[in-house]
Amino acid sequence: MKKITVLLTVLAFTLSFANASFAQDKQPASDTAVTAKKRPAPIERAHIVEDYLPILGKQARANGIRTPKPFFVSAIYYHMEIPQNITNAKGWGFHPAFATESNAMSVRMENAKVETNSYGVRAGINLLPFMSIFGVYIHTDVTSKFTAVADGNAAMPNGYMLEQQLKVKADTGAIGAALSYGFRIGRVVPFAVINGNYAWSFTDKTDKPIETLIVGARVGLNVPLPKDMVIAAMFGGQYTYMPMGNEVSGSYTVNLPAGTIIGQTEPLSVTSKYRANAEYASPWTLNAGIMFQPIRYFNIMAEVGFMQRLTAMVTMQVNF
Numbered sequence: 292m293k294k295i296t297v298l299l300t301v302l303a304f305t306l307s308f309a310n311a312s313f314a315q316d317k318q319p320a321s322d323t324a325v326t327a328k329k330r331p332a333p334i335e336r337a338h339i340v341e342d343y344l345p346i347l348g349k350q351a352r353a354n355g356i357r358t359p360k361p362f363f364v365s366a367i368y369y370h371m372e373i374p375q376n377i378t379n380a381k382g383w384g385f386h387p388a389f390a391t392e393s394n395a396m397s398v399r400m401e402n403a404k405v406e407t408n409s410y411g412v413r414a415g416i417n418l419l420p421f422m423s424i425f426g427v428y429i430h431t432d433v434t435s436k437f438t439a440v441a442d443g444n445a446a447m448p449n450g451y452m453l454e455q456q457l458k459v460k461a462d463t464g465a466i467g468a469a470l471s472y473g474f475r476i477g478r479v480v481p482f483a484v485i486n487g488n489y490a491w492s493f494t495d496k497t498d499k500p501i502e503t504l505i506v507g508a509r510v511g512l513n514v515p516l517p518k519d520m521v522i523a524a525m526f527g528g529q530y531t532y533m534p535m536g537n538e539v540s541g542s543y544t545v546n547l548p549a550g551t552i553i554g555q556t557e558p559l560s561v562t563s564k565y566r567a568n569a570e571y572a573s574p575w576t577l578n579a580g581i582m583f584q585p586i587r588y589f590n591i592m593a594e595v596g597f598m599q600r601l602t603a604m605v606t607m608q609v610n611f
Contacts, residue, residue, distance in 0.1 A: 345417040359417045360588055360610035367429065369409040373571050373600040377403050377437065380567035385545075386552060388446040392566065396441055400567070403437040411463075413606075424468045427488065433459040439545065451551050457496070457543060465490035467505075473513065480513035484525075497541040504532045509578065521584040529576045529596065540566040572599035580604075 341348055344361035351358050377400035383389045389396050408431070415425025435457040443450040467488025473480045485508045491500040511525030544562045549555060580594030588610040596602035 345420045345422075348420055351420045356420065358420045359423075361417055363415055363417070363423070363425075363608055363610045365413040365606045365608040367409070367411045367413060367427075368605045369407070369411075369429070370603045371405070371407045371409075371596075371600065372602075373405050375403040375405060375572065376570045378568045378570075380565065382563040382565045384542075385561035385563040386446055388444075389563075392564070395564075395566075396444070396447075398565075399440040401438040401440060403435070406434045406436070408432050409463075417610075421472055422468065422470050425466070425488075427463070427465040427467070427490070429463045429465075431461040431463060431492075433457075433461055433494070435459060445553075447552055449551065451547065453545065453547075455545065459494050459496045461492050461494040463490055463492040465505075478515055480515075482511055482513060482523075484509045484511075484527075494541075496543055497539055499540075501539070502533065506530050506532075507578070509580075519584070519587040521582075521590075523582040523584075524580070525582070525594075526579050527577075529578060531571070531574045531576075537568050537570050538566070539569050540564075576600050576602060578602075 340361050341358070345351075345358055348358040380398045380400050381392070381395035382398055383392050383395035388394070409429045411427060411429030413425055413427045415423050417423045435455075437455050437457075439451070439453045439455050441447065441450045441452075465488045467486060469484055469486035471482060471484045473482035485506075487504070487506045490503045490505065492503070493500050507527060507529035509525045509527030511523050513521055513523045515521055542562055542564050544560055547555065547559045547561060549557050549559075552559070575598060576596040577598055578594055578596045580592060582590050582592040584590040590608050592604075592606045592608070594602075594604045596604075
């Protein structure tokens with residue numbers, strides 16, 4: 292139930308990995324001492340859009356810097372497992388004795404954990420040679436696992452302890468930007484990327500969108516291979532913040548064994564309104580990943596996140 296919310300927050304994320312242009316290469320200098328002192332040869336643009344995007348790209352190419360293509364599209368798969376702390380949970384509307392929030396029943400949510408599988412697309416523009424802006428759409432299938440514990444009262448003399456598994460579907464949109472910088476040392480290119488995005492998620496079990504702000508940074512190394520192939524490794528961290536707070540509300544269905552409610556002689560499925568506070572295990576994640584570029588304007592990236600929250604992400608990106 293409520294834990295569903297948090298997972299979405301992180302998810303949005305998931306979507307804000309590295310800039311489309313990992314780091315810009317300078318045109319290799321000649322091996323001779325004479326030509327090495329000369330200004331690098333200008334790099335020609337491939338099509339007319341590159342006269343305007345990225346902005347300042349013409350000047351960069353004149354200085355022998357290979358600028359990124361103007362546009363990019365990525366396909367994304369993202370998996371996450373995260374424990375949650377659910378507090379102040381209460382439910383109502385499933386029984387005449389608990390018809391309104393004012394006489395809701397308190398419920399403890401123990402051993403709460405969320406697992407998600409997300410699929411989506413990211414598209415954007417390289418606005419500057421070192422800056423991209425992008426938008427993301429992701430669909431997520433969520434499994435929320437928890438133990439619901441309710442103490443006994445007049446209507447439920449024995450209370451209950453139920454192992455629950457809730458399936459939720461969510462849709463997330465995000466907008467963001469990334470800044471990147473790289474420089475050549477011999478043949479390799481160390482680089483750094485800073486990114487941020489603002490995301491909002493809608494689920495079929497919550498009443499309002501879940502808003503999330505995500506900021507991350509990576510450092511890494513590009514290693515050129517023959518024929519425009521490149522392999523890169525990166526390491527960094529990510530911070531997730533929910534500016535809307537951590538209160539969630541909505542409705543969910545629970546299956547009560549026979550005898551849970553007075554006069555109930557058979558198992559019963561009831562739908563309850565709920566309100567609770569949901570906090571994820573930690574706002575921080577450490578990330579490590581690799582990128583392989585088989586041809587100049589296509590790459591595949593894989594990244595894992597660890598600490599209390601475990602994540603795995605795979606993306607395929609085309610620049611054009």
